[in-house]
Amino acid sequence: xxxxxIFKPLRTLAKRxxxxxxxxxxxxxxxxxxxxxxxxxxDIADGWVLESHLxxxxxxxxxxxxxxxxxxxxxxxxxRGTQLKTxxxxxxxxxxxxxxxxxxxxLGEQMLPGFLVAYLKSTNGQQALLSRATSSTTQLVIxxxxxxxxxxxxxxxxxx
Numbered sequence: 001x002x003x004x005x006i007f008k009p010l011r012t013l014a015k016r017x018x019x020x021x022x023x024x025x026x027x028x029x030x031x032x033x034x035x036x037x038x039x040x041x042x043d044i045a046d047g048w049v050l051e052s053h054l055x056x057x058x059x060x061x062x063x064x065x066x067x068x069x070x071x072x073x074x075x076x077x078x079x080r081g082t083q084l085k086t087x088x089x090x091x092x093x094x095x096x097x098x099x100x101x102x103x104x105x106x107l108g109e110q111m112l113p114g115f116l117v118a119y120l121k122s123t124n125g126q127q128a129l130l131s132r133a134t135s136s137t138t139q140l141v142i143x144x145x146x147x148x149x150x151x152x153x154x155x156x157x158x159x160x
Contacts, residue, residue, distance in 0.1 A: 007152060007153050008110075008152060009148060009151060010105065010148055011149065013107060014105050014108060015108050017103065017147055018103070018106075019098075019102070019104075019144060020039075020068045020099040020100045020101065020103075022100045034060070035056040035057060035058050036069075036095055037054040037057075037093055038055050038096060038099065039096050040101060041078050041081050041099075041101045044085045044086075045085075047085075047088075047117060047121065049087055051092060051093075057097055065097050068097050070093075070095070070096055071106075072094070073113050074089045075087070075089075075107070076088075076089060076102045077104075077105065077120065078101060078142075079101065080101045080141050081101060084129055086121060103142070103147055105147070110157075111157075114160075128150055128151065129150070132146040132147075132149070133146070
């Protein structure tokens with residue numbers, strides 16, 4: 001990285017960092033017109049959300065899950081599991097609920113979502129994440145505060 005680029009804790013770049021809901025609290029539906037998608041780790045591959053794999057949840061269940069809703073441009077990152085995966089919520093999802101295996105980051109004006117995802121997928125970003133993660137055998141665990149304290153390079157928007 002360029003020495004002129006400053007680093008800031010991710011919590012200062014984000015409007016909001018939040019986790020998802022427990023899968024046990026979710027009743028999945030099939031074909032309900034009043035439903036929204038739910039995203040889990042298995043639905044993310046190579047930095048993309050696999051639309052065809054998404055389950056759906058009834059909108060009648062949403063009152064208790066409003067704090068777990070992501071919108072286009074939010075970044076999702078695995079916080080539990082065997083792999084570190086990240087993706088930007090795509091425009092085809094107007095809103096979706098994330099499960100507790102994911103953390104969402106809603107950025108402010110200083111950083112573009114694509115830049116943050118690229119950094120988190122880079123060697124430096126992966127090392128920064130892994131250095132903060134706790135491990136129990138094969139499972140990695142990253143907390144909201146560990147993500148918030150992650151030092152992120154902040155180049156000018158024109159370079160992002």
